[in-house]
Amino acid sequence: MILLINDIFLSLIIVILVFIFYILNLGLLFVYQIFYFWSKKVIKFFYLTRLTKNYLLRLIRLNLTKLKSDQHNFILSSNESDNKNYEDSVNLPVKLSRDYNFPSYLSGLIEGDGSIIVPGININSYKPYFEIVFHIRDLIIAEYIKLKIGGNIYIKENYCYLRVKNLNSVLKIIHLINGHMRTPKIEALSRMIEWYNQKLNLKLKLLDLDRSSLASNS
Numbered sequence: 001m002i003l004l005i006n007d008i009f010l011s012l013i014i015v016i017l018v019f020i021f022y023i024l025n026l027g028l029l030f031v032y033q034i035f036y037f038w039s040k041k042v043i044k045f046f047y048l049t050r051l052t053k054n055y056l057l058r059l060i061r062l063n064l065t066k067l068k069s070d071q072h073n074f075i076l077s078s079n080e081s082d083n084k085n086y087e088d089s090v091n092l093p094v095k096l097s098r099d100y101n102f103p104s105y106l107s108g109l110i111e112g113d114g115s116i117i118v119p120g121i122n123i124n125s126y127k128p129y130f131e132i133v134f135h136i137r138d139l140i141i142a143e144y145i146k147l148k149i150g151g152n153i154y155i156k157e158n159y160c161y162l163r164v165k166n167l168n169s170v171l172k173i174i175h176l177i178n179g180h181m182r183t184p185k186i187e188a189l190s191r192m193i194e195w196y197n198q199k200l201n202l203k204l205k206l207l208d209l210d211r212s213s214l215a216s217n218s
Contacts, residue, residue, distance in 0.1 A: 102176070106148075110177060128170060132162045136159055186206070
């Protein structure tokens, strides 16, 4: 009888110890998960803080340089309101950049990491627009391009993109890159020009591919 009681008592102690060990494991796992979660947050916070600081410093230097120069000819409004009347917008003058190589540079960006979005001629839910994707480290370049052509910048975790939808800005880009395209993406530009010609009764003409030496645009 005494041996039986001892066995039961020993079994209870083992069960209690196993239960305590299980609870401790759950607690350690919970603590580990909390630590892992917040450590990722802290690392990301410091990374973005450093990135933001570097970006702001570069942006300040860029703006100081622009203030010292006389190239203020192409700073556009980035108002993306789609309520703007098409007929009023299309009459605004199209100002081209005085930077000789900028049209070729912009064409390269659009053909490489950009998109020319054109809806079907019978689709009225959205209008043609341009989009260029940049690595987050090149955010300063995106800001510079925005100063030149307008648009809005959207920042993601490790990349950003510049989207240009304003009619006046889109027409400026068409005039800038038309004649400087070098790849089959000219087909999308052709559809965009045709869309505006039909919708707004414009007379835009698609220019041929640029077959000049790349060195001439560098």
